Amino acid sequence: MLRDLLDSLRCPRAHEEAWLVAMVHRADGPYLIEADLACPSCGAEFVVAGGVAQFDTVTVLEQATSPDAMRVAALLHITDGAFPVLLAGVYAAAGARLADVVSGPQVWVNAPRDAAVPAAAYSAIEVTGRVPLGVETLAGAAIDAAHAAPDMLDSIVRAVRTGGRIMAPVDTPVPAGVKELARDAHEWVAEVTTRASGLVELRRRAPDAVG
Ligand SMILES: [Zn+2]
Known part of the structure; x- marks a missing residue:
């Protein structure tokens, strides 16, 4: 997906619109290839893998023994x-x-x-x-x-x-x-x-x- 699409993406979970925070692992020019996307409202995390943003799989971030x-x-x-x-x-x-x-x-x-x-x-x-x-x-x-x-x-x-x-x-x-x-x-x-x-x-x- 294009990095610029980040501006338009919102968390798909049921709450007020929330932008997603991105941690980019690999990019190719304007494209995100591998990245993590996280929601500041509910802590949901999504991945960009192989250039595809995958919103069909949700991981809700939980505090582990060390802060994430x-x-x-x-x-x-x-x-x-x-x-x-x-x-x-x-x-x-x-x-x-x-x-x-x-x-x-x-x-x-x-x-x-x-x-x-x-x-x-x-x-x-x-x-x-x-x-x-x-x-x-x-x-x-x-x-x-x-x-x-x-x-x-x-x-x-x-x-x-x-x-x-x-x-x-x-x-x-x-x-x-x-x-x-x-x-x-x-x-x-x-x-x-x-x-x-x-x-x-x-x-x-x-x-x-x-x-
Ligand atoms: Zn959310």
């Missing part, structure tokens, strides 16, 4: 952009493969020492308590159980841009300022909806981002 990069990319709905995605704790282990899906920068918080280094730009920081990032400086955040304490979570919510997504363990209370979008047996996914305090003087990046 496609699942993170899909649930956070992150795309290539200038704003980094925050990967806390064990999620940093998905950073290298995540870089194959989205080229945007990553911020690792308290990453495991053995986490593979991604091809994308990344920064590693080690903190306790609050994450030292400004308001609306992140595209999204994946938070593991070790980083879901209220102080840490609050500081991460503040740092994610309005409309950006956060995923956290399912037993973490959903904090104020975010709207829950989905949850499964492992995690919830929520969208940052309200401005964190301190945004009053923020300059938006572009006119089309206002409102």
Whole structure:
């Protein structure tokens, strides 16, 4: 299939229209030959094999023992952009493969020492308590159980841009300022909806981002 068809494809499962995130394994000019496609709404994954997008076979991505990069990319709905995605704790282990899906920068918080280094730009920081990032400086955040304490979570919510997504363990209370979008047996996914305090003087990046 043509890579450009990605813009038109939506998840065929029963929910609101959702774009698909692609991890390209092999391409030939404008054609995708081998790729994985994942839905940010329901976690369904489809494959492109031999140049054919196969929607007749669905695999629903589940959190395995180590975080799955496609699942993170899909649930956070992150795309290539200038704003980094925050990967806390064990999620940093998905950073290298995540870089194959989205080229945007990553911020690792308290990453495991053995986490593979991604091809994308990344920064590693080690903190306790609050994450030292400004308001609306992140595209999204994946938070593991070790980083879901209220102080840490609050500081991460503040740092994610309005409309950006956060995923956290399912037993973490959903904090104020975010709207829950989905949850499964492992995690919830929520969208940052309200401005964190301190945004009053923020300059938006572009006119089309206002409102
Ligand atoms: Zn879906």
